[in-house]
Amino acid sequence: MVKAIAIITVSDSCFKDNSKDTSGPTLLEFVTEKFPEANVHTIILPDEKEIIERELKYFCNSNVDLILTTGGTGLSPRDVTPEATKAVIQKEVPALTIAMTIESLKKTPMAMLSRAVAGIRDRTLIINFPGSQKAVTECIEVVKTVLTHAISLINNELAEVRTVHEKMQGDHVCPHKMNSKVDISKVALRPRESPYPMLEMTEAFNIIDAVMMQWVEQVESIPIKDTVCRVVAQDIIAKEPMPPFPASVKDGYACLSMDGAGVRKVRAAVTAGETPLTPLGPGECARVNTGAPLPLGTDCVVQVEDTKLIKASDDHVTELEIEVLVAPQPHQDVRAIGSDIPVGSLLVEKGDVIDSAQIGVLAGAGFQSIPVMAYPKVAILSTGNELQEPSEETLRPSHIRDSNRIMLKALFKEHGYDSVDCGIARDEPTALAHAIARALARCDVLVCTGGVSMGDRDLLKPVLANDFGAEIHFGRVRMKPGKPSTFATCKFEGKMKFIFALPGNPVSAYVCCLLFPVRALRQCTRRGGEFARCGVRLAHHVALDPRPEYARAVLRFPRVDDLPHATLLGNQCSSRLMSACGASVLLELPGATDGVTGLAAGTVVSALITGRIDLTRL
Ligand SMILES: Nc1nc2c(c(=O)[nH]1)N[C@H]1C(S)=C(S)[C@@H](COP(=O)(O)OP(=O)(O)OC[C@H]3O[C@@H](n4cnc5c(N)ncnc54)[C@H](O)[C@@H]3O)O[C@H]1N2
Ligand code: MOO
Numbered sequence: 001m002v003k004a005i006a007i008i009t010v011s012d013s014c015f016k017d018n019s020k021d022t023s024g025p026t027l028l029e030f031v032t033e034k035f036p037e038a039n040v041h042t043i044i045l046p047d048e049k050e051i052i053e054r055e056l057k058y059f060c061n062s063n064v065d066l067i068l069t070t071g072g073t074g075l076s077p078r079d080v081t082p083e084a085t086k087a088v089i090q091k092e093v094p095a096l097t098i099a100m101t102i103e104s105l106k107k108t109p110m111a112m113l114s115r116a117v118a119g120i121r122d123r124t125l126i127i128n129f130p131g132s133q134k135a136v137t138e139c140i141e142v143v144k145t146v147l148t149h150a151i152s153l154i155n156n157e158l159a160e161v162r163t164v165h166e167k168m169q170g171d172h173v174c175p176h177k178m179n180s181k182v183d184i185s186k187v188a189l190r191p192r193e194s195p196y197p198m199l200e201m202t203e204a205f206n207i208i209d210a211v212m213m214q215w216v217e218q219v220e221s222i223p224i225k226d227t228v229c230r231v232v233a234q235d236i237i238a239k240e241p242m243p244p245f246p247a248s249v250k251d252g253y254a255c256l257s258m259d260g261a262g263v264r265k266v267r268a269a270v271t272a273g274e275t276p277l278t279p280l281g282p283g284e285c286a287r288v289n290t291g292a293p294l295p296l297g298t299d300c301v302v303q304v305e306d307t308k309l310i311k312a313s314d315d316h317v318t319e320l321e322i323e324v325l326v327a328p329q330p331h332q333d334v335r336a337i338g339s340d341i342p343v344g345s346l347l348v349e350k351g352d353v354i355d356s357a358q359i360g361v362l363a364g365a366g367f368q369s370i371p372v373m374a375y376p377k378v379a380i381l382s383t384g385n386e387l388q389e390p391s392e393e394t395l396r397p398s399h400i401r402d403s404n405r406i407m408l409k410a411l412f413k414e415h416g417y418d419s420v421d422c423g424i425a426r427d428e429p430t431a432l433a434h435a436i437a438r439a440l441a442r443c444d445v446l447v448c449t450g451g452v453s454m455g456d457r458d459l460l461k462p463v464l465a466n467d468f469g470a471e472i473h474f475g476r477v478r479m480k481p482g483k484p485s486t487f488a489t490c491k492f493e494g495k496m497k498f499i500f501a502l503p504g505n506p507v508s509a510y511v512c513c514l515l516f517p518v519r520a521l522r523q524c525t526r527r528g529g530e531f532a533r534c535g536v537r538l539a540h541h542v543a544l545d546p547r548p549e550y551a552r553a554v555l556r557f558p559r560v561d562d563l564p565h566a567t568l569l570g571n572q573c574s575s576r577l578m579s580a581c582g583a584s585v586l587l588e589l590p591g592a593t594d595g596v597t598g599l600a601a602g603t604v605v606s607a608l609i610t611g612r613i614d615l616t617r618l
């Protein structure tokens, strides 16, 4: 049986912009249909032999049955997928690719230019496909009939070898190379009460803040185009003056101010980008454009509006004499060297959060890259047997589309943080452990959703604790939404990993992502920390939940009130993500008490500003 499959898209351009990848999704569509039980991992890699080799080995070591690669099989210098594949396989299976080539040649002679390779490493079958979506579709048709049989053969032949390997490795094996220790067979023995104490929000925040202190700050140098929203790690000082030459502020004539008003001979014409060659003397001037350098000898510019043409060549091509109508002042309409930015001035300061104007300043000052504080790498993983990719058009029975992953990626982006997409893991201990291991290998902070509550398939906490030796710092918080929110740390491949396991309900995932990992990143990257709070007036009556609630609301700014008015975004149940769409704030509503079960319209409550604020006044 095919239990795990990896699809690797190899392409520099798709690696930079994964929306360009059409072949990977084509393979994904094929394998999810052909092997619906299989746990499928997808990944995009650049055309780098070492990286491809490393990932192929990783998947082979993780007991993946089948690896399908697409891309990097052609003749261009960057195409190295076949070389990386040859470096990892122990046996080649040439007929697989020969069959694909024969079939493809019937459609196009270009098939001659594919160097695809197929082979086996341990128990994994690896097949290279070309990069184009069309070629992938054609080639998969050719090999699909033999895949299941090929994988059964490989497993049978190597079963003995695998047993010996496992014996040799003993107990001390990496969690992602073994089966999970979590046993889900005895469902009747599951706990009927959560073993995790219910923490107050302040306790949860304090724990996260204390634990995140273990994040070791590092500095990295990155191209200035990528620095928006990044925190500058050291003062950046101007090494060049801006402007680098005395530049005209106007379209007009560069003159000598001591000449006063009167007629001048037009000796030269200087447009922006030209270098004036001859110095000018008394009674002379040069026609200049805005941004053009002033000729030596001149000290002011007279705008064209304050001049009169006296004499031109017969063909009107050359101005010979003009009259300056208003006596100019020294330095008039001239930007002196360094007048915008003197050499040695502070361009951006350590701790600044870079904005677009500062990127312009840095570019103008000749900086290509600058040191910034490194951000923790964030990985996002969804869990759930019911989930399917949002890109799949047809919804399978009893399934839903995974909306959390794409939403959280966008939420991190909104707050200035990149993240890597680690796909969907099945609610099955070994599959989940493998998916977590793969994600941890790619990040410092893992944010996953689902599987943290009381169901017999809520496996996050036991898998983290038993398979990764994770310390669960908390597993329940008195809050709505987000009660089963979980925060854990573990050492993985020698490095500390921070894990935010958020509830699967989409609103819980949204709110808890803001309150826990986004807030934590803001703290440890010195990008604001706590969200700003403000007092707001409720626009309507609000019923209180027994748990303190983070209600999603929009603000209006009526002229008649100093405080903004907050309107809740409809039904606040944890599954209704529409309640977060367009939210500017999370209201911090207190839990209901025996005496107080609701708040009247007009009550002032505290709000965390987590989204954009629309400043329209009612
Ligand atoms: N017996 C109890 N049941 C539940 C409790 C409890 O205390 N006792 N808590 C409830 C609360 S509160 C929450 S919140 C949820 C949390 O559930 P899990 O974190 O275990 O998440 P799942 O069971 O995997 O899924 C819950 C819900 O969310 C949907 N989901 C999951 N992932 C996604 C995704 N990526 N995109 C869209 N929707 C997703 C999933 O289909 C479920 O409907 O537990 C309550 N139960
Ligand atoms: O805490 Mo759960 O997120 O209410 O639905």
Ligand SMILES: [Mg+2]
Binding pocket: 450, 451, 452, 453, 454, 455, 457, 458
């Ligand atoms: Mg659950």
